[in-house]
Amino acid sequence: MQPKAFLSHAPGYWPGISPEKWNDWKWQLKNRVTTLAQLEQHLRLSPEERSGVLLSGNKLALAVTPHFFNLIDPDNPDCPIRRQVIPRVEETWTSPYDMADPCGEDSHMPVPGLVHRYPDRVLFLVTDRCASYCRYCTRARVVSGVGEQELHTNFEEAFRYLEQHDEVRDVLLSGGDALLFSDDKLEYLLKRLRAIPHIEFLRIGSRVPIFLPQRITPALCQMLQKYHPLWMSVHANHPRELTLEVREALERLANHGIPLGNQSVLLAGVNDSVDVMKNLVQKLLMCRVRPYYIYQCDLIDGSSHLRTPVSKGIEIIEGLRGHTTGYAVPQFVIDAPGGGGKVPINPAYTVYHDQEKIVIRNYEGKIFEYPEPRAPIAANQREYLYS
Numbered sequence: 001m002q003p004k005a006f007l008s009h010a011p012g013y014w015p016g017i018s019p020e021k022w023n024d025w026k027w028q029l030k031n032r033v034t035t036l037a038q039l040e041q042h043l044r045l046s047p048e049e050r051s052g053v054l055l056s057g058n059k060l061a062l063a064v065t066p067h068f069f070n071l072i073d074p075d076n077p078d079c080p081i082r083r084q085v086i087p088r089v090e091e092t093w094t095s096p097y098d099m100a101d102p103c104g105e106d107s108h109m110p111v112p113g114l115v116h117r118y119p120d121r122v123l124f125l126v127t128d129r130c131a132s133y134c135r136y137c138t139r140a141r142v143v144s145g146v147g148e149q150e151l152h153t154n155f156e157e158a159f160r161y162l163e164q165h166d167e168v169r170d171v172l173l174s175g176g177d178a179l180l181f182s183d184d185k186l187e188y189l190l191k192r193l194r195a196i197p198h199i200e201f202l203r204i205g206s207r208v209p210i211f212l213p214q215r216i217t218p219a220l221c222q223m224l225q226k227y228h229p230l231w232m233s234v235h236a237n238h239p240r241e242l243t244l245e246v247r248e249a250l251e252r253l254a255n256h257g258i259p260l261g262n263q264s265v266l267l268a269g270v271n272d273s274v275d276v277m278k279n280l281v282q283k284l285l286m287c288r289v290r291p292y293y294i295y296q297c298d299l300i301d302g303s304s305h306l307r308t309p310v311s312k313g314i315e316i317i318e319g320l321r322g323h324t325t326g327y328a329v330p331q332f333v334i335d336a337p338g339g340g341g342k343v344p345i346n347p348a349y350t351v352y353h354d355q356e357k358i359v360i361r362n363y364e365g366k367i368f369e370y371p372e373p374r375a376p377i378a379a380n381q382r383e384y385l386y387s
């Protein structure tokens with residue numbers, strides 16, 4: 001067993017930059033790689049990447065923070081970091097099932113920017129900007145400012161809706177990435193939400209701890225901890241993303257009492273193997289992050305080259321469950337196309353089930369039998385046994 005390495009790649013392609021600048025999140029944002037010329041200064045692009053950069057610019061902007069760019073292996077055209085953030089020409093192709101709004105969010109917005117799909121919780125899209133842009137972004141239609149649609153969040157209207165809907169006890173801030181706001185602006189949002197008595201639970205979905213760990217300053221963490229219970233879902237796809245700087249940022253959040261989960265997207269050529277995923281989830285535990293979801297890649301326009309068969313996700317869960325720490329095993333889900341929400345997809349561990357017994361298979365493939373209670377329970381109450 002190899003020990004897991006948390007490596008720093010700073011300053012990498014930016015030699016001569018002082019640590020003060022490097023560690024300043026505003027410097028990182030100002031110096032993002034956004035043009036073909038900048039890319040070609042550092043990397044030898046393939047024809048597919050070159051065309052991708054030239055042709056995808058009116059769909060989803062190109063932007064990569066220096067921190068994340070440094071994780072790209074210049075000598076490996078199939079580098080898993082590269083595939084996530086450097087456009088490829090396949091992005092401009094549309095396959096028959098591709099959609100602009102694969103999760104049907106636009107039709108579930110009672111007010112601009114607020115997606116209310118589930119009974120007790122809402123997704124609050126607070127900005128259209130991210131630190132870097134994931135090429136498979138499920139919200140490419142509204143983020144980065146270059147696509148056909150724009151995100152027009154109306155904060156006051158959203159607060160009024162939330163005040164009037166006392167069934168909402170959980171608000172998830174996403175976007176875009178809420179952690180790109182200044183501390184003051186983010187605090188204003190959190191304060192307004194905390195002032196609504198029926199909102200019990202706040203969470204932020206963010207890739208900033210991975211793309212821009214410099215943003216996770218002590219001042220930010222001290223502000224966030226005033227609004228507990230506040231949880232955070234981060235987004236790491238490959239173990240290489242968990243650098244020393246990222247681990248420090250995650251530890252700082254955890255030290256301020258913020259429980260951390262991770263959401264990965266299953267991507268062809270990035271993390272579609274049990275070995276890579278096992279390494280990722282084990283490293284996440286070392287950063288005090290609980291793997292939460294693995295998503296089947298949404299049917300977003302121009303993502304077919306990154307999508308994997310559903311069987312791959314099932315194989316990964318089977319390769320984790322029982323083989324490693326239970327806390328390290330995320331739930332594999334498909335966000336149902338058209339707006340059905342997240343649906344759990346599980347390996348079949350139930351071999352047979354009737355009123356007398358259930359026959360089950362363990363992680364090694366061994367078969368076991370568990371007898372049902374003598375008085376049979378109603379069929380409509382048995383469902384939970386299958387989950």
Ligand SMILES: *Cc1c(COP(=O)(O)O)cnc(C)c1O
Binds near residue numbers: 123
């Ligand atoms: C993912 C999501 C949520 C949160 O779902 P959980 O399973 O509670 O994490 C809420 N609203 C929308 C629209 C979502 O897509």
